[in-house]
Amino acid sequence: MDALQQIATGALSILSFETIFWIILGSFLGMIVGAIPGLSSGMAVALLLPLTYTLTPLNALIFLTCVYVAVTYGGSLSAILLNTPGAPENAATAFDGYPMAREGKAGEALGLAIAASALGGSISYLFLMGGIGYVADIALSFGPAELFLLALLGVLILSAVGTADPVKALISGAIGLLIGTIGLVPTGESRAIFGSLYLVEGVQIVPVLIGMLVITELLLMIDQDYIVDQDKMAGNRGVAGIFRGFRRALDYPVNLCRSTVIGIVIGLIPATGATLAALASYTIARRTSKNPESFGKGNPQGIVAAESANNACSGGALMTTLTLGVPGSVATAVLLGALTIHGLRPGPALVQQQGPLVYGLISAAILSQVFMVTIAGGLGHAFSGSLAIHTRILVPLLMIFSLLGSYAGRNVSFDAYLMIGFGLLGYLMKKYGYLPVAVVMGVMLGSIADNELVRVLQLFRSHWYRAFFERPIAFVLMVVLVSILARALYQGLFGRRKKPAE
Numbered sequence: 338m339d340a341l342q343q344i345a346t347g348a349l350s351i352l353s354f355e356t357i358f359w360i361i362l363g364s365f366l367g368m369i370v371g372a373i374p375g376l377s378s379g380m381a382v383a384l385l386l387p388l389t390y391t392l393t394p395l396n397a398l399i400f401l402t403c404v405y406v407a408v409t410y411g412g413s414l415s416a417i418l419l420n421t422p423g424a425p426e427n428a429a430t431a432f433d434g435y436p437m438a439r440e441g442k443a444g445e446a447l448g449l450a451i452a453a454s455a456l457g458g459s460i461s462y463l464f465l466m467g468g469i470g471y472v473a474d475i476a477l478s479f480g481p482a483e484l485f486l487l488a489l490l491g492v493l494i495l496s497a498v499g500t501a502d503p504v505k506a507l508i509s510g511a512i513g514l515l516i517g518t519i520g521l522v523p524t525g526e527s528r529a530i531f532g533s534l535y536l537v538e539g540v541q542i543v544p545v546l547i548g549m550l551v552i553t554e555l556l557l558m559i560d561q562d563y564i565v566d567q568d569k570m571a572g573n574r575g576v577a578g579i580f581r582g583f584r585r586a587l588d589y590p591v592n593l594c595r596s597t598v599i600g601i602v603i604g605l606i607p608a609t610g611a612t613l614a615a616l617a618s619y620t621i622a623r624r625t626s627k628n629p630e631s632f633g634k635g636n637p638q639g640i641v642a643a644e645s646a647n648n649a650c651s652g653g654a655l656m657t658t659l660t661l662g663v664p665g666s667v668a669t670a671v672l673l674g675a676l677t678i679h680g681l682r683p684g685p686a687l688v689q690q691q692g693p694l695v696y697g698l699i700s701a702a703i704l705s706q707v708f709m710v711t712i713a714g715g716l717g718h719a720f721s722g723s724l725a726i727h728t729r730i731l732v733p734l735l736m737i738f739s740l741l742g743s744y745a746g747r748n749v750s751f752d753a754y755l756m757i758g759f760g761l762l763g764y765l766m767k768k769y770g771y772l773p774v775a776v777v778m779g780v781m782l783g784s785i786a787d788n789e790l791v792r793v794l795q796l797f798r799s800h801w802y803r804a805f806f807e808r809p810i811a812f813v814l815m816v817v818l819v820s821i822l823a824r825a826l827y828q829g830l831f832g833r834r835k836k837p838a839e
Contacts, residue, residue: 343688343692343693343695343696344466344696344700346692346693346696346697347692347693347694347695347696347697347698347699347700348696348697348700350395350693350694350697350700351395351399351697351700351701351704355396356395356396356399356701357704359392359396359399359400359403360399360400360403360701360704360705360708361708361712362400362403363385363399363400363401363402363403363404363407363705364403364404364406364407364705364708364709364712365407365712366381366385366404366407367381367403367404367405367406367407367408367410367411368407368408368410368411368414368709368712368713368716369411369716370404370408370411371407371408371409371410371411371412371413371414371415371424371427372411372412372414372415372716373411373415373738378404378405378408378409378424378668381404381405381408381668382401382404382405382668382671382672382675383671385400385401385404386401386671386674386675386678388400389401389675389678389679390678394679394680394681394694395694395697395698397675397679398672398675398676398679398694398698399697399698399701399702401671401672401675402655402672402698402701402702402705403701403702403705405651405668405669405672406458406648406651406702406705406709407705407709407712408424408668409424409426409427409454409611409647409648409651410451410454410648410709410713411713411716412424412426412427412430413427413430413434413447413450413451413454413644414447414713414716415427416428416430416431416434416435417430417431417434417435417437417438417443417446417447417450417640418435418438418443418447419435419554419735420435420554421550421551421554421735422550425542425546425612425777425778425781426610426611426612426614426615426647426650427615427643427647428550428612428615428616428774428777428778429615429616429618429619429639429642429643429647430450430615430639430640430643430644430647432619432632432633432639432643433446433632433633433634433635433636433637433638433639433640434446434450434639434640436633436634436635437635437637437640439635440635442578442635443578444578444579444581444582445578445579445581445582445585445637446582446637446640447578447579447582447713447714448578448579448580448581448582448583448584448585448586448714449582449583449585449586449637449640449641449644450582450640450644451579451582451583451709451710451713451714452582452583452586452587452710453586453593453596453640453641453642453643453644453645453648454644454645454647454648454709454713455648455706455707455709455710456586456593456597456645457593457596457597457600457644457645457646457647457648457649458648458649458651458652458702458706459703459706460594460597460601460649460652461597461600461601461604461648461649461650461651461652461653462652462699462702462703462706463703464601464652464653465652465653465655465656465699465702466696466699466700466703468656479606479810480804480808480811481789481790481792481793481796481804482789482793482804482805482808482811483808483810483811483814484606484785484789485785485786485789485790485793486805486811486814486815486818487606487613487814488782488783488785488786488789489514489782489786489818490613490814490817490818490821491612491613491616491778491781491782492510492511492513492514492775492778492779492782493507493510493818493821493822493825502770502829503824503825503826503828503829504825504826504829504830505770505771505772505829506771506772506775506825507775507822507825507826507829508771509766509771509772509773509775509776509779510772510775510776510778510779511779512776512779513775513776513777513778513779513780513781513782513783514779514780514782514783514786515779515783516540516545516776516779516780516783517539517540517779517780517781517782517783517784517786517787518783518784518786518787519536519539519540520536520537520538520539520540520784521537521538521539522787522791523787523788523791523792524791533751535749535751535752539784540755540780541747541752541755542777542780542781543743543752543756544743544752544753544755544756544759545755545756545759545776545777545780546777547739547743547756547759547760548743548755548756548757548758548759548760548762548763549759549760549762549763549773549774549776549777550763550773550774550777551735551739551760552736552739552756552757552759552760552761552763552764553760553763553764553766553767553773555732555735555736555739555760556760556761556764557764557767558728558731558732559728559732561728562727562728579714582637585637586637586641588637589637589638589641592622592638592641592642592645593641593645595618595621595622596618596621596622596641596642596643596645596646596649597645597646597649598649599614599617599618599621599646599649600614600615600618600645600646600647600648600649600650600652600653601649601650601652601653602653603617603646603650603653604649604650604651604652604653604654604655604656604657605653605654605656605657606653606657610650610654611646611647611648611650611651611654612647612778612781614646614647614649614650615642615643615644615646615647615650616643616778617646618642618643618645618646619632619639619642619643619646621642622638622639622641622642623639626638651702652702654669655669655672655699655702657669658672658673658683659676659683659687659688659695660683660687660688681694739756740753740756743755743756759776762776763776
């Protein structure tokens with residue numbers, strides 16, 4: 338059976354009431370979970386995995402994939418309306434989405450995010466359908482040196498994203514990197530656990546994420562009566578604003594296509610993920626814009642860049658997961674486990690042996706984009722009502738959800754205390770101009786950088802520098818890192834001296 342026949346057979350296999358039901362249910366549940374800060378795509382897929390044990394392999398994988406994709410959609414709702422991203426990949430969306438919401442344009446911001454997500458996701462799955470028959474050689478060419486540099490790039494890139502003080506952004510990222518190295522070292526030794534068994538596996542990302550990005554904002558909300566001035570609520574609640582955002586997303590075709598390509602390419606690289614894709618696309622959109630100073634203040638192109646990239650990343654991540662058996666994120670790692678549970682072995686032979694199933698899965702992912710646009714539009718309109726709730730009600734409710742979210746990961750109270758501690762730290766950082774989101778990125782990527790650096794030292798021993806200078810990709814990444822670092826330091830140290838003179 339050739340590729341076209343397999344694609345046709347796979348597409349026809351999803352045209353049943355039962356399969357479409359699982360597509361819609363997965364999209365709806367994933368979006369609900371994504372809108373709740375702290376409940377990541379990996380957690381959502383893992384929690385819902387037991388529901389698929391009695392399903393056919395096709396329906397099980399379709400359901401979990403739709404959950405995985407929809408979480409990113411849902412995360413944009415809370416990122417725009419509350420400035421509390423449901424998942425790290427939506428952090429860049431909040432940079433311009435939340436300022437638009439504060440100006441009474443929440444509906445338009447939601448429409449931009451939904452349209453960009455749908456277009457970026459659809460294009461990435463079409464790419465996946467056309468390219469999954471080939472092994473992703475680009476991903477295999479990345480060794481430990483490249484992955485180490487990419488982890489650092491994910492933190493350093495924040496210094497170029499319109500921060501008022503790049504030096505403080507770098508310090509924030511460095512703090513996160515240090516926290517991310519706590520726990521067991523790849524060589525088997527423990528580092529900075531202070532005798533606590535809860536830290537053996539490292540600092541869990543969920544308490545850090547909720548504490549730094551949610552609790553921090555809740556503490557800042559206490560001084561307000563409402564999140565948004567009530568005379569601006571008409572713009573937030575109107576469905577017309579969402580449709581206006583749909584149309585406006587098409588006004589930026591170059592940004593949309595460029596960000597989608599960035600998302601696909603980064604998705605192909607294991608251990609990077611949608612967060613880096615969104616931040617990289619956002620930075621490039623800002624640097625190529627005629628009005629870069631408007632980014633971070635409600636520029637629609639920032640939302641388009643972030644959302645098209647983080648959704649496009651899922652197509653690339655699924656390609657490496659299915660064809661190479663290398664998950665690009667926690668969620669795709671759970672999907673990898675689901676494949677094994679249902680008797681399927683990921684790898685180059687999967688497409689040859691289970692072609693109709695693989696192409697059926699991709700077809701379902703494309704079809705799910707239609708349902709997700711409808712569901713996201715309805716949820717966005719309903720969820721925007723949270724902006725009209727008094728903070729005396731909203732803050733305690735979100736505090737309770739945050740406590741439950743931090744506790745749900747491991748069912749230990751230590752994580753709840755950890756969340757509170759990071760929330761207080763984030764509050765102080767915000768007050769003094771530091772960047773909590775950079776700490777989150779550092780914690781996420783710190784363990785990756787640590788592990789890959791150890792691998793470099795083990796492979797190259799005393800000649801470790803050769804891994805960075807003799808490998809072309811590693812050398813290019815290192816040049817990019819040095820350039821970003823030099824630019825950030827120059828702006829931070831000398832930019833402030835020029836302002837008084839001006």
